[in-house]
Every structure is written in structure tokens, then in C-alpha cells.
Amino acid sequence: MIPQETIAKIFDAADIVEVIGDFIHLKKSGSNFKGLSPFANEKTPSFMVSPGKRIFKDFSSGKGGNVVTFLMEHEHLSYPEALKWLANKYNIEIIEKEETHEQIKEKHQREALYLAHQFANDFFKFSLRETDEGKSIGLSYLKKRGYHLKTIETFEIGYSPNNYNALENKANEMNYSLEPLKKSGLIKENEKGNYDFFRGRVIFPIHNITGRIIGFGGRTLRKDGNVAKYFNSPESDIYNKSNVLYGLYQSKNEIIKNDCCFLVEGYTDVISLHHNGIQNTVSSSGTSLTDGQIRLIKRFTNNVVILYDSDPAGISASFRGVDMLLKTGLNVKVVLFPTGEDPDSYANQLSNEEFKLFLSDNQIDFISFKTNHLLEKTENDPVNISKTISEIIASISIIPDVVSRSVYIKKTAQIFEMDEQLLINEVQKKLRSKRVTNSFNPSPVHSKSTLPSKPFEKGVKHNLIEQEKDLIRLMVNYGAHSIPLKVTSDNEESIEEYPLAQYIIEEILTDKLSYNNEKYQLVFDEFYDGLQKGLVLNEQHFVQNNDLTGLIADLTTSKNTLSYNWKKKHQIHTKLESEMLKQAAHQSVYIFKLRVTENLILDKQQSLKNLSSSESSESIMEEIKELIKVRNIFANELGIIVTQ
Numbered sequence: 001m002i003p004q005e006t007i008a009k010i011f012d013a014a015d016i017v018e019v020i021g022d023f024i025h026l027k028k029s030g031s032n033f034k035g036l037s038p039f040a041n042e043k044t045p046s047f048m049v050s051p052g053k054r055i056f057k058d059f060s061s062g063k064g065g066n067v068v069t070f071l072m073e074h075e076h077l078s079y080p081e082a083l084k085w086l087a088n089k090y091n092i093e094i095i096e097k098e099e100t101h102e103q104i105k106e107k108h109q110r111e112a113l114y115l116a117h118q119f120a121n122d123f124f125k126f127s128l129r130e131t132d133e134g135k136s137i138g139l140s141y142l143k144k145r146g147y148h149l150k151t152i153e154t155f156e157i158g159y160s161p162n163n164y165n166a167l168e169n170k171a172n173e174m175n176y177s178l179e180p181l182k183k184s185g186l187i188k189e190n191e192k193g194n195y196d197f198f199r200g201r202v203i204f205p206i207h208n209i210t211g212r213i214i215g216f217g218g219r220t221l222r223k224d225g226n227v228a229k230y231f232n233s234p235e236s237d238i239y240n241k242s243n244v245l246y247g248l249y250q251s252k253n254e255i256i257k258n259d260c261c262f263l264v265e266g267y268t269d270v271i272s273l274h275h276n277g278i279q280n281t282v283s284s285s286g287t288s289l290t291d292g293q294i295r296l297i298k299r300f301t302n303n304v305v306i307l308y309d310s311d312p313a314g315i316s317a318s319f320r321g322v323d324m325l326l327k328t329g330l331n332v333k334v335v336l337f338p339t340g341e342d343p344d345s346y347a348n349q350l351s352n353e354e355f356k357l358f359l360s361d362n363q364i365d366f367i368s369f370k371t372n373h374l375l376e377k378t379e380n381d382p383v384n385i386s387k388t389i390s391e392i393i394a395s396i397s398i399i400p401d402v403v404s405r406s407v408y409i410k411k412t413a414q415i416f417e418m419d420e421q422l423l424i425n426e427v428q429k430k431l432r433s434k435r436v437t438n439s440f441n442p443s444p445v446h447s448k449s450t451l452p453s454k455p456f457e458k459g460v461k462h463n464l465i466e467q468e469k470d471l472i473r474l475m476v477n478y479g480a481h482s483i484p485l486k487v488t489s490d491n492e493e494s495i496e497e498y499p500l501a502q503y504i505i506e507e508i509l510t511d512k513l514s515y516n517n518e519k520y521q522l523v524f525d526e527f528y529d530g531l532q533k534g535l536v537l538n539e540q541h542f543v544q545n546n547d548l549t550g551l552i553a554d555l556t557t558s559k560n561t562l563s564y565n566w567k568k569k570h571q572i573h574t575k576l577e578s579e580m581l582k583q584a585a586h587q588s589v590y591i592f593k594l595r596v597t598e599n600l601i602l603d604k605q606q607s608l609k610n611l612s613s614s615e616s617s618e619s620i621m622e623e624i625k626e627l628i629k630v631r632n633i634f635a636n637e638l639g640i641i642v643t644q
Contacts, residue, residue, distance in 0.1 A: 001096055002083055010083055011544050013090040016067040017051050023074055038074055039063055041259060048557055054543055057557035064553025066543045076209060076252065076299065079546055113238045116180035117205075117213040123170050124158025124203040124216075134159040138202050141221055145268070146348055151275045154250055155204065160218060162200030185234040186216075198231060204267040206233070206285065207249035209296075215239040217246070217267050217285070230267075232285070243292035245282040246270055252300055254280040260303040262359075263289075264343050265317065269307070272344040277352040278359065281307075289321045294328050305363055306334045309342040315373060322366045327398045334369040335362050367392060367411050389416060393423065397430035461602050462595040465517060470588045471508075472520045473555045474581075475501045475527055480536040483582040499536045500585050501527050507589045513596060519551050587638065594634040601627045 017026060017033055026033040026049060033049040036042055040060035049056045057064040063073055071082040087094050128134040138159030142152055160167065168187055171178055178194070181187045188197050201218030208214050215233035233239055247270035255261045262281040264270055273281040284293055297304060304325055308314040318334055325332045335358075337346050347355050364372075374388040392412055399405045409427060413420040479501030486495060505528055508514075515521040523542065530537045542552045604624045611617055 002080060002094055003096070006087075006092070006094055007083060008544070010086050010090070010092055011054075011066070011068075013092060014067045014086050015051075016054050016056065016070075017049055019067050019086070019089070020049055020056060020070055037061060050557060053539055053556055055539075055549065055553040055557065057553045062554075063550070064557065065546075065549035066553075068546065069549050078210075081210075110237050112177075112180040113184050113236055114212050114214075116184050116186065117215070117238075119171070119174075119176060120167060120181065120184075120186050120216070121156060121158060121203075121205050121213050123167060124160055124198075124205075125156060126158075127161050127166075128152075128157065128159035128202075131159075131161065133161055137162075137221060141202060145272070147271065147275055151271060154274065155247075155271055156213075157271075158203040158205070160196060160198040160201050160203055164195050164199065166199065167196045168194050184215075184236055184239075201231065204246075204271075206239070206244060206246055208238075208244070209249060209252070211249050212238075214244070215241070219267070240292075241285055242290040243296070244285055245293050245296050246285040247274070247282045248296060250274065251280050251282050255282075255300040259301050260305060261297050261301050262305050262307055263297070263321070264307045265309065265314070266344070269343040272347045273307075276347045276350075276355045278347075278356065288317065289324055291324070291328075294324060294330070297325075298328060298330065302329070303331045304333070305359070306332065307337075307343045307359075308334075310337045310339055314342070319370070322369070323395055323398060326366065326395060327400075329400045331404075332366050333363040334366060335359055335364075336369070365408075365411070366395065367408055367415070370395065371412075371415055385416075389418075393426050393430060397427050461599045464592065464595055464599075467588065467592045467595060468515050468517050468520045469555070471504055471592060472515075472523050474585055474588060475504055476523065476539050476542065476552060476555050478581055478585075479527060480538055481581055483585060485582075499531075500581055501536055502531055503585055504589060505531065507593075511593060513593070519548060523548065523551070590634050590637045594631060594638065594640070597627055597631040597634060601631065 020026065020035075021033075024035045024038050024047070026035040027045070028034075029048075031050070031052060033051070034045045035047045035049075036045050037047040037058045037060040039058055042060045046059040047056070048059070055064065055066055056070055063069075065073075067086065068079065068082045071077050071085055072079065075082070075085070077085060084094060086092075126134075128138045139152075142157060147157075163169075167181065168178065170176075171181060171187075178187060182189070182194075186197055187194050189195070198216060198218040200222070201220050204217040204219070205213045206215040206217060215236075217233075218231040220227050220229060220231075232241070235241060246267055251261075251270075251274075258280045260280060262273060262278060264273065264281060264283045266283055267285075270281050270283045273279075282297070284290070306318050306321055306325075308318045308321070322332050322334065337343065341349075346358075350358065370392055371388070374391060375385070389412070396405055396408045396412070399408065405427065409423045410420060412418070413423050479499060481500050482497035483500050483503060484495050485498045485503060505524070508524070509528075515524060526541070527537055530541075539552050539556050542548045601624060604620055604627065608617055608620050608624075611620070
């Protein structure tokens with residue numbers, strides 16, 4: 001564990017402009033630096049780095065944070081890995097703190113599993129390349145498939161001898177503990193004793209994103225139909241198949257470079273495509289596509305092309321995969337192979353250039369894909385055609401982006417020669433249905449929400465998230481700034497200077513309010529704890545907090561800045577928010593209070609409607625009257641006339 005004082009030293013030493021400048025070209029822009037986003041394809045620079053605040057904000061992708069966050073996002077490092085990268089750059093020695101007994105035990109157990117997999121992998125690779133059995137069976141099989149030694153080495157393919165105890169014997173010979181080999185499923189036990197789980201199979205190691213081996217897939221070369229074609233490692237402390245994509249370690253840079261990921265089903269599909277020059281390819285490791293695997297893809301690209309088999313099972317898997325990918329906002333296309341072919345077999349029939357051309361020319365969007373295959377079964381039956389349209393509408397409705405939905409609706413209308421508005425109405429029905437299904441009970445008023453900018457609509461509750469954000473934004477940016485406030489003491493009024501953060505906190509706590517958004521509440525609580533100690537925090541306090549740094553970057557960075565020439569050259573003075581802090585804070589606080597009160601009134605009115613005939617409404621009516629009085633006070637503070 002890296003000590004906190006060492007982490008602080010790393011943050012102090014790290015120059016965010018220098019570090020990010022190692023990866024992208026930055027140009028001075030006022031007090032900040034600007035460049036093209038490394039996370040999005042853009043022509044106009046919107047990536048901002050603030051050396052003063054020591055944060056970055058990418059307005060194209062929405063990403064933001066500190067120097068560590070950038071390395072984690074750009075280089076796909078863990079938090080400790082990013083810290084060690086910086087420590088190495090700035091020659092800072094890391095002496096890791098002594099961990100608890102339990103922490104050490106857990107760490108050692110995980111490390112033992114990693115080492116066991118590496119030990120087994122070295123053994124499998126040696127068996128493939130250096131033993132007669134490995135060369136005559138395993139290596140000859142791989143060469144028949146057309147794989148070059150470079151491809152075999154890239155994926156570290158190996159061979160497990162067809163011997164009951166070959167791996168166990170090697171471990172005993174090397175005085176290597178059998179326990180982690182058993183725990184990882186490499187050695188198993190039956191009534192006859194121990195045996196090698198993968199014996200007699202070509203071995204495909206499964207790497208995590210940093211390149212460490214966490215599991216294996218093994219393919220039998222026997223023709224026996226009673227023997228499973230593939231065996232896979234059982235799940236362990238280091239291997240969760242739902243969160244792993246085979247080939248991602250080898251493919252991630254090409255996925256980023258091409259801004260596209262080809263998704264296939266099996267190990268050999270990935271290897272064949274790599275061998276044929278399509279190196280931005282991954283597979284779901286023999287499992288149905290999972291949410292965890294989709295999140296992995298989204299770390300590198302928003303564009304996915306599905307390359308599944310053209311048989312019924314492959315088509316069904318494609319249908320499932322398409323909808324799962326669409327739901328997360330990914331752009332999805334599909335390539336269908338000739339009947340009886342799969343990516344592996346077809347790639348081996350064509351030259352690299354021919355195969356690349358085939359993939360380029362045969363990508364179709366999910367609408368065309370679903371339509372083509374569903375219509376084949378309709379036989380022009382109106383009922384079946386209607387079902388097909390309903391399935392396509394269901395897929396369109398799960399797409400989160402409004403513009404994308406609109407494009408697909410238009411295309412569907414053209415294909416089926418339908419009224420576009422009719423399809424829009426059907427999609428809207430689906431969306432409304434989902435909103436009802438996913439709705440939850442309104443939270444009590446003392447759990448915070450935020451301001452919508454639109455006026456109060458009778459019978460419609462406010463979503464308060466934006467107002468929560470505005471209050472926290474003011475505290476983070478201007479918390480230590482003083483604002484003049486009237487103070488009454490011994491019946492005498494005076495004007496005193498208060499930190500803005502203290503004013504907001506006292507106003508919020510006085511009315512026993514809180515935030516719905518957990519991160520906003522966390523920032524609020526830290527400000528409060530700081531005030532209790534006589535400290536007023538600023539954004540730098542939060543920048544080193546990896547859970548909050550993205551939020552702080554979002555709250556403190558603006559895409560647009562006021563031109564220096566506006567005042568200097570044109571003699572035009574534009575009032576900045578920092579010059580109107582009392583007004584800004586007062587307005588934000590009272591809009592928040594007003595909206596919360598309006599929501600409370602609606603809750604009470606709903607309670608009235610739900611009363612049974614035997615229950616008295618008198619107490620609720622009194623509460624509503626009092627809340628209306630409070631609402632009117634808040635509205636008066638803001639100069640708002642309430643008519644309802």
C-alpha cells in the first residue's frame with residue numbers, strides 16, 4: 001500500500017501540463033492550455049488543462065479530473081499503477097506501507113494465483129515448442145490453420161501433454177506448490193487422485209487488460225464426439241469471465257487507433273482475424289455477451305461490429321448482443337458470412353486485403369440486419385410482418401440517444417413504407433412504458449434534489465439535480481470568498497463578512513435539507529467538517545480525491561472564457577459571477593428551497609387524494625397551508641409571483 005504522504009509528494013511533483021503534454025500537443029490559451037481531445041475524434045480543440053487548478057476537462061467526451069485520472073483513462077492504468085508511473089517519471093521512491101495480516105494474506109493469495117497461471121503457461125509454451133508431442137500434435141495443428149510463429153507468440157499459445165500428471169510432475173520437479181494450481185483449476189482431483197485438467201489440448205491463455213494471465217481455454221484435437229471441444233478455466237479470485245474479453249490485451253491499442261472493435265465468439269476467431277491483419281478484434285470467451293464485457297469495450301471505443309456465425313445460433317446470439325450494445329449507447333453494425341462459414345473459416349479462405357475489403361463492404365446497421373432475417377420468416381404474412389416491426393421498434397426504443405433513435409425510425413419507415421409519425425408514436429409508447437416501469441417513490445423533502453430551470457408546473461414535481469449541482473459549484477469555486485451579510489445581535493443590525501461556503505451550509509442545515517446526489521453530499525459534508533475545524537476548503541482539497549476529481553473538473557472548468565480584448569480593446573466591461581457572489585448564492589439557495597417546498601406541497605396534495613373516506617383530512621390541509629406560506633416567503637425573496 002502506497003503511504004498517503006508519498007501520494008501527496010507525487011501529486012506535488014507532477015506537472016499536469018508536462019504529463020499530458022507527453023501524450024497530446026497542448027497550446028497556451030490564456031491561463032490554460034488547449035488541445036485536441038485524446039478521447040474523441042474532433043477537429044476543433046476542446047480539451048482544456050488548467051495548471052493552476054491542476055485539472056483537465058475534455059468537453060468532447062465529458063471526461064475530467066487530475067493528472068492521475070488522465071493516466072488511468074488514457075493509458076488504462078489502475079490507480080496504484082498511475083501513481084507508480086508518476087513516481088518513476090519524477091524520481092520519487094515508493095516505500096509501501098506495512099499492510100494488515102488480512103490484506104497481506106489476500107494479496108499473497110491473489111499473487112499466488114497469478115504466479116500459478118504464469119508457471120503453467122511457461123510449461124504449456126515449452127511443451128508446444130520443445131517436445132516431440134507438442135510439435136507433432138499441437139504445433140502442426142496451429143500451422144495447418146495457417147498461423148505464423150509470430151501470431152502464436154503474440155497470443156502465447158501452448159500445449160498441455162496428453163499425460164495424466166504432466167503439469168503436476170513438473171511442479172513437483174521444481175518444488176512448486178500444488179495448492180495454487182489446484183485453486184486455479186489447473187490440477188483437479190477425482191477418486192483416482194490428481195490429474196491435469198487441460199491434458200491433451202492446445203492452450204489459449206486469457207490475459208487481463210494489463211497482460212497478466214488469469215485463465216486458460218483448451219481445445220481438444222480428438223475427434224471423439226463425447227469429448228467437449230473446449231474446456232475453460234473455472235472462475236477464481238482473479239478470473240471472472242463476465243468481465244473479461246479474450247484478445248483485449250493484444251487488441252486495445254488497435255481498437256483505440258481505429259475507433260472500432262470487431263466482436264467475435266471464439267478464441268480462434270480472434271487469432272485468425274489478427275493473423276489476417278484485423279487486430280482490433282476481441283471475443284466474449286465462449287460466454288454470452290455480458291454488461292461487464294460491454295463496459296470494457298466502451299472504455300476504448302463507441303463503435304462495434306459484430307462478426308458472429310451465420311447459423312441460427314449465431315444469428316440468435318447476434319440479436320441478443322445487438323440489443324445489449326444498443327442499450328449502452330454504442331453504435332452497432334453486423335457482418336454476415338456466407339452460409340456455413342464463420343469469421344475463422346472465411347478469413348482463412350481469403351487474402352488479408354480481400355478479407356478486409358469483405359468486412360468493409362458487408363457491414364450493415366442493426367435495422368437492416370434484423371429486417372433481413374426476420375422478414376425471411378414472415379412469408380408476406382401481415383401478422384408476422386407486424387411482429388417484425390414491433391421487434392425493431394423495441395430495439396430502437398432502448399437506444400439512449402434521441403438523434404440516433406430518430407435516424408433509425410426514419411430508416412425503418414422507408415424500409416416498410418410506413419408513416420414515420422406512426423413509428424415515432426410507437427417508440428414513444430415504449431419509452432413511456434419503460435419510464436413507468438422504472439419509476440420509484442418520491443423521496444422525502446429533506447433528502448435533496450435540485451432545480452430545473454423551467455417554471456413550476458401545477459401537478460409536476462421538480463427534478464432538483466441541477467440546483468444541487470449549482471450550490472456545490474458555487475462552494476467549490478468561491479467557498480472561501482467573503483460576502484457581506486446582515487447580522488442581528490442584541491437587537492442591533494450590522495454588516496459582517498462571511499465565507500460563501502458558510503452561508504450556503506447554514507442556509508441548507510437551518511431547513512434540515514440534504515442532497516440526493518451522493519457525490520454532492522460528500523463535498524458538502526467535507527466543507528462542513530472543514531468549517532468545524534476553522535478551515536474553508538477550495539478545489540485543490542478535492543482534486544487529489546480520485547472519487548471526486550472528475551466532478552471537481554466539471555464544476556470548475558468552462559469551455560469558453562471571456563476574451564481579454566473585450567475590456568482592454570473594446571472598453572466593454574462584463575460583470576463576472578465572482579463580482580456578484582452574494583446575489584448568485586442567495587438566488588441559488590432560495591430557488592432550491594422554493595422547489596423543495598413546491599415538491600412537498602405536491603406530496604401532501606397527493607396524500608389528500610389517497611385518504612380513505614374514514615380518515616380526516618384536517619391535519620394535512622393545515623400542513624399544506626403552512627407549506628404554501630413558506631413557499632410564498634421563498635418566492636418573495638426571489639421576486640417571483642406565485643399564482644397557483
